[in-house]
Amino acid sequence: MNINFFEIIDIASLLFLAYGLIILTGYVFLAIFSLFELRDYKRKHNFKDEVALLQSAHLPKISVLAPAYNEEANVIENVKSLLTLDYPSFEIVIINDGSSDNTLQALISTFDLYLDDMIYFNHIPAKKVRGVYSSRNKAYKNLKIIDKENGGKADALNTGINCCNHDMVCCIDVDCILERDALLKLVKPFLNNTKKVIASGGIIRVANSCIIEDGRIIEVRLPDTFIARAQILEYFRAFLMGRMAWSRVDGLLLISGAFGMFDKKIVIEAGGYNHNTVGEDMELLVRMRRLMRERKIPYTVSFVPDPLCWTEVPQSWKVLHRQRNRWTRGTIETLGLHKKMIFNPRYGILGLLSTPYWMFFEWFAPIIEFLGIIFLIFMVVFGQLNWYVFLIFFGVIYSFSILFSITALFFEEFSFQQYKKPKYMIRLLRTALLEPILYHPFVMWAAVKGNIDLIRGKTTWGKMTRTGLSNPTKTKP
Secondary structure, three states, X not given: OOOOHHHXXXXXXXXXXXXXXXXXXXXXXXXXXXXXXXXXXXXXXXXXXXXXXXXXXXXXXXXXXXXXXXXXXXXXHHHHHHHOOOOOOEEEEEEEEOOOOOHHHHHHHHOOEEEEOOOOOOOOOOOOEEEEEEEOOHHHOOEEEEEEOOOOHHHHHHHHHHHOOOOEEEEEOOOXXXXXXXXXXHHHHHHHOOOEEEEEEEEEEEOOOOEEXXXXXXXXXXXXXXXXXXXXXXXXXXXXXXXXXXHHOOOOOOOOOOEEEEEHHHHHHHOOOOOOOOOHHHHHHHHHHHHHHHOOOOEEEEEEEEXXXXXXXXXXXXXXXXXXXXXXXXXXXXXXXXXXXXXXXXXXXXXXXXXXXXXXXXXXXXXXXXXXXXXXXXXXXXXXXXXXXXXXXXXXXXXXXXXXXXHHHHHHHHHOOOOOXXXXXXXXXXXXXXXXXXXXXXXXHHXXXXXXXHHXXXXXXXXXXXXXXXXXXXXXX
């Protein structure tokens, strides 16, 4: 059978169209499921329940693990902030991952630390521990500092898991800012669920330009830069409309490495964090879920939509490119390590829905989009593009992108209303108009480059330079 040039163009056009329609349909369903999940969450949880929980003597004890590498400038304030969390019984474990600056010395002098001869177990293989420090000051009795050889974030977290005392571990980035009630809200799913909860994740919010005092968000402000505002919209879509929906069908494959709580026993049985991937947070959760399914133990993974954790997002295109490049490589590595799960009914929702979705619409989407652009240029060069049809489809896709971001803003207003000033919402709406044209193509290319770098054997994180969460003057509008 002979297929001519024009038939090939028609077939390719139909394939791109079908793929786009499937993605749009998926987004619609995500929005519907997340709306129901948000509504149910708001009905079930209230402030009175939290006050009663704080007075309970039966809450599980929590170890908060925070790796630190060359954090001399901010580590003291961040630790002080963690020590003031509202929770009856917890310990803070800072893992100094072989810092080359004065991170360890700053901690020792500020918190009056001494070398402790505590006993710990190497449940998970990790780099050598050079020393464990405790404080002479009773005000810091729940603070522990571990000094170890440099091995990366995954290795540092494994060391923290080996050395911590409690059965629940909360893994965070040391430069994140937690709400005072963050631990209490994140532990609630472990108490209320009829199934065994192996992990619980929280929503991540953007702290750029916010007023911060003593490690606390005093006033939420909208960032001045377009790139940071675009990431706010992106986070709204990812968390309020993405992970909420996946939580409803119990299909979550990712808990942010910046803030997540785990059952330590299951983490150890799964083998801890994998230091051979740049997406260690996603890979660990997938491995834990796979372990539970293979053991045929009923379980679940929960997601808490309350704004519990604030972090600084990239302020430069160069750093953003590195971050998204790494995220893409981490996704591909995780799917590759657990390819057995894809389309495998043995793993239920994970095998039949979650992993195929991540493969086709997280991994493949940027590649197919990039190929679509090349195909479009090809059609223009050879005079095969129907501009009338193209403009109609472009208008539909562009309008859908804006509508999806507006829906995410509605979910924010419906749920937790962090950006209270009307002018903030207007600026976010303006950002939504430009994001599909200016921001999205850049992120798409970073993902494509991530695929290329993985093929070339790149395994490094890339330097994540931060500008720092400074305190803008309160008189600033």
